[in-house]
Amino acid sequence: MSHVFHRHCHTPLPTVVSGHGIYLSDSDGKLYLDGCGGAAVSNLGHNHQRVKAAIAQQLGAIPYAHSGFFTSNSSEQLAKRLAELAPDALKHTYFVSGGSEAVEAALKMARQYFVEKGKPQKSQFIARRQSYHGNTLGALSVGGNEWRREPFRPILSAAHHIAPCYAYRDQQPGESELAYSMRVANELEQKILELGADNVMAFIAEPVVGATAGALPATEGYFKRIREICDTYDVLLILDEVMCGIGRTGTFFAFEQEVIVPDIVTVAKGLGAGYQPIGATIVHDDIYQAIASGSGFFQHGHTFMGHPMACAAALATIDTIIEDSLLDKVRLRGKQLLSKLNDTLGPLPYVGDIRGKGLFIGIELVANKQSKAPLPSCSQAHEAIKTVAMNNGLMCYPMAGTIDGKAGHHILLAPPFIIEEHQLDELVSKLHASLLQASAQWM
Numbered sequence: 540m541s542h543v544f545h546r547h548c549h550t551p552l553p554t555v556v557s558g559h560g561i562y563l564s565d566s567d568g569k570l571y572l573d574g575c576g577g578a579a580v581s582n583l584g585h586n587h588q589r590v591k592a593a594i595a596q597q598l599g600a601i602p603y604a605h606s607g608f609f610t611s612n613s614s615e616q617l618a619k620r621l622a623e624l625a626p627d628a629l630k631h632t633y634f635v636s637g638g639s640e641a642v643e644a645a646l647k648m649a650r651q652y653f654v655e656k657g658k659p660q661k662s663q664f665i666a667r668r669q670s671y672h673g674n675t676l677g678a679l680s681v682g683g684n685e686w687r688r689e690p691f692r693p694i695l696s697a698a699h700h701i702a703p704c705y706a707y708r709d710q711q712p713g714e715s716e717l718a719y720s721m722r723v724a725n726e727l728e729q730k731i732l733e734l735g736a737d738n739v740m741a742f743i744a745e746p747v748v749g750a751t752a753g754a755l756p757a758t759e760g761y762f763k764r765i766r767e768i769c770d771t772y773d774v775l776l777i778l779d780e781v782m783c784g785i786g787r788t789g790t791f792f793a794f795e796q797e798v799i800v801p802d803i804v805t806v807a808k809g810l811g812a813g814y815q816p817i818g819a820t821i822v823h824d825d826i827y828q829a830i831a832s833g834s835g836f837f838q839h840g841h842t843f844m845g846h847p848m849a850c851a852a853a854l855a856t857i858d859t860i861i862e863d864s865l866l867d868k869v870r871l872r873g874k875q876l877l878s879k880l881n882d883t884l885g886p887l888p889y890v891g892d893i894r895g896k897g898l899f900i901g902i903e904l905v906a907n908k909q910s911k912a913p914l915p916s917c918s919q920a921h922e923a924i925k926t927v928a929m930n931n932g933l934m935c936y937p938m939a940g941t942i943d944g945k946a947g948h949h950i951l952l953a954p955p956f957i958i959e960e961h962q963l964d965e966l967v968s969k970l971h972a973s974l975l976q977a978s979a980q981w982m
Contacts, residue, residue: 546714549902553565553566553567553569553929554566555856557582557585557586557723558573558584558585558626559585559586559844560584560585560586560955560957561573561584561585561954561955561957562585563585563934564618566781569932570932571813571929571932571933571934572932572933572934572954572962572965572966572969573585573934573954573955573956574668574933574934574935574952574953574954574966574969574970575674575935575936575951575952576808576809576813576953576954576955577813577934578750578782578808578936578953579749579782579787579808579809579899579936579951579953580807580808580809580812580813581785581813581857581955582785582786582812582860582865582955582956583812583856583859583860583863583955583956583957584955584957585813586953587812587814587859589822589855589858589859590802590812590814590852590855590856590859591814592851592855593851593852593854593855594815594848594851594855595812596851597613597847597848597850597851598848600847601847602847602848603843603846603847603848604847605842606840606844606845607840610845611845611847611850611873611911612847613847613848613850613851613854614634614845614847614850615850616642616850616854617632617633617634617853617854618631618634620854620857620858621821621857622820624765624792624857624861625792625821626800628800628824628825629801629804629821629822629823629824630822630827631821631822632819632820632821632822633648633819633820633821633828633837633844634642634817634818634819634844634845634846634849634850635807635817635818635819635820635841635844636784636816636817636818636841636843636844636846636849636881637807637816637817638673638779638781638805638807638808638817638818638863639672639673639674639675639678639807639818640673640675640807640818640841641673641781641805641807641818641819641820642672642673642675642677642678642681642743642777642779642781642805642820643673643675643677643678644805644820644839645678645743645777645779645803645805645820646664646678646681646741646743646777647677647837647838647839648803648820648822648826648830648837648839649664649740649741649775649777649802649803649826650662650738650740651837651838652775652826652829652830653740653828653865655696655829655830655833655834656829656833658737658773660737660738661737661738661739661740661773662698662738663698663699663734663738663739663740664680664681664698664699664739664740664742664743665699665700665701665727665730665731665739665741665742665743665774666681666683666698666699666701666742666743666744667683667700667701667702667703667704667744668683668685668700668701668702668943669683669684669703669705669748669751669752669755669789669941669942669943669944670682670683670684670700670701670703670743670744670745670748670751670752670779671683671684671687671748671749671750671751672743672745672779672781673781674687676694676695676696677696679691679695680695680696680697681698681743682751682763683700683703683751683939683944684940684944685749685943685944686939686940686944686945689944691731696833699730699734700748701723701726701729701730701798702723702726703723703728703748703755704720704723704724704755704758704761705752705754705755706719706758706901707891707892707894707911708911708942709723710758716758716759716760717759717760717795719758720757720758720759720760720761720764721760721764723761724760724761724762724764724765724768724882725764725768725879727742727765727768727769728768728771728925729765731768731772731774732858735858736772736773738776739772739774740774741774741775741776741777741803742765742768742769742774742775742776742777742778743777743778743779744762744765744778744779745778745780745781745782745783746762746778746780746783746788746793746794746796746797747782747783747788747793747895747896747899749781749782749783749899749951750782750936750938750951751938751940751941752901752941752949753894753901753902753903753938753941753949753950753951754894754895754896754899754901754951754952754953755894755896756788756895756896757797757899758787760810761797762794762797762799763797763798763799765799766800771804773810775781775803775826776799776801776802776803777801777802777803777804777805777806778793778794778801778803778805779804780792780794780804780805780806781806781807781818782794782806782808782899782953783806783896784804784806784808784809784810784899784901785802785806785808785810785846785856785857785860786809786860786865786869786956787809787869787897787898787899787953788868788869788877788895788896788897788899789866789869789870789873789896789897789898790866790897791860791861791866792804793896800823800932801823801824802822802823802826803820803821803822803823803826804820804821805819805820805821805826806818806819806820806821807819808902809854809856810853810857811849811853811856812852812856812857814852814856815846815848815852816843816849816853817846817849817850817852817853819853848970860956865956865957868956868957869897869898869956870897872898872956872958872960872963873895873896873897873898873899873900874953875960875963876898876900876952876954876963876966876967877893877895877900877968879963879964879967880893880900880902881893883967883968883971884902884967884970884971884974887974887978888908889904889905889914889974889978890902890903890904890905890908890974891903891904891905891908892905895952898952898953898954898956898958899951899952900951900952900953901949901950901951901952902949902950903941903947903948903949904920904947904948904949904950913941913946913947913948914947914948914981915981916939916946917946918948918980918981919939919979919981920937920939920977920978920980921937921938921939921948921950921953922937923977923980923981924937924950924973924974925937926975926977927973927976927977928969928970928973928977931969931972931973931976932969933969933970933973935950935951935952935970935973936948936950936952936953937950937951938950938951950970952966952970954966963977
């Protein structure tokens with residue numbers, strides 16, 4: 540009997556005992572190819588010596604000191620490194636322990652910014668349906684993942700949601716990509732005007748939607764129009780890169796590919812490559828200066844923020860990504876993976892869309908390719924795929940509720956950046972075999 544309160548009370552789990560490269564081993568000696576990085580976390584794979592050495596060095600010096608009393612070399616160096624990699628305006632980083640905390644800090648920062656600026660009436664957030672921003676109450680409030688929100692709806696704060704940028708489902712016949720982008724982005728302006736621009740403080744979105752919608756990228760021009768709307772109405776733009784950032788899409792920040800700069804960006808998951816829990820809220824200098832020249836105190840905080848060992852792990856992770864040219868490798872392997880998936884899985888009758896950027900790929904499943912009708916919700920296809928894939932020695936990330944929180948299924952792939960081409964072949968082969976076996980349960 541386990542005394543751990545696991546995610547699911549009735550699903551026994553194998554016990555992980557070791558890992559090397561892109562593989563993990565359990566206590567029975569079984570090997571698993573990590574095709575999803577856990578949850579897009581393990582971007583350097585497992586047992587990376589440089590990151591482990593950085594943690595050991597920091598452990599030998601000082602593992603922890605409360606940020607209310609001290610700063611640390613590792614946090615200062617990490618913040619400097621992030622400032623060097625970010626656009627000039629994003630100069631200040633607030634360190635936390637994970638993605639939900641990073642988003643929570645961003646929401647509070649947006650609110651305090653307008654309070655400090657003498658605009659306390661700005662109190663409303665706008666986000667998108669089929670988004671995910673974390674599981675703390677504030678993050679869950681702005682998120683659009685309906686099945687996660689449903690049990691807690693009575694205790695969530697009010698937030699407003701517009702349509703996702705979901706061309707596979709929502710682009711109309713004959714509508715150009717740019718016309719679709721403008722139409723769906725302009726929903727933000729409509730919502731701001733409906734609520735009153737003086738009441739809206741921020742819009743939050745994922746540049747590439749992660750596990751909720753299956754590596755769903757925005758269409759051409761969408762985020763440029765979003766940035767214009769936010770600027771017009773004095774609304775902060777918060778981009779949530781907890782899952783898609785830190786090189787996952789082929790650039791260090793996913794927003795770089797949209798040729799815009801947000802006011803706040805959140806990162807986590809791959810920031811520490813899974814070696815230590817860490818997240819960060821990176822802030823435009825205008826926001827920092829408004830607080831620094833006002834109260835001088837961001838009214839927030841966590842016990843383990845700026846943890847020296849976590850910051851040391853993150854700094855080693857970033858240095859490895861940059862110095863080993865892993866962004867180039869992500870772009871190359873991403874193209875190869877998309878090609879292999881289209882060749883091998885594309886012909887399957889229940890594979891509707893294969894999409895994504897870099898090594899962040901989603902496979903949307905359907906009952907009918909032409910109509911795009913989803914698999915029945917009762918099929919529990921996501922559970923069947925995960926179980927069969929694990930039996931076949933493959934970790935992937937299947938999810939349900941892709942379309943509206945109830946209908947739709949997809950599989951998310953986010954393998955480590957160090958994956959080699961022959962290992963992509965192994966991943967695709969195991970996924971293909973797993974889909975053939977699992978589909979017998981819903982066909």
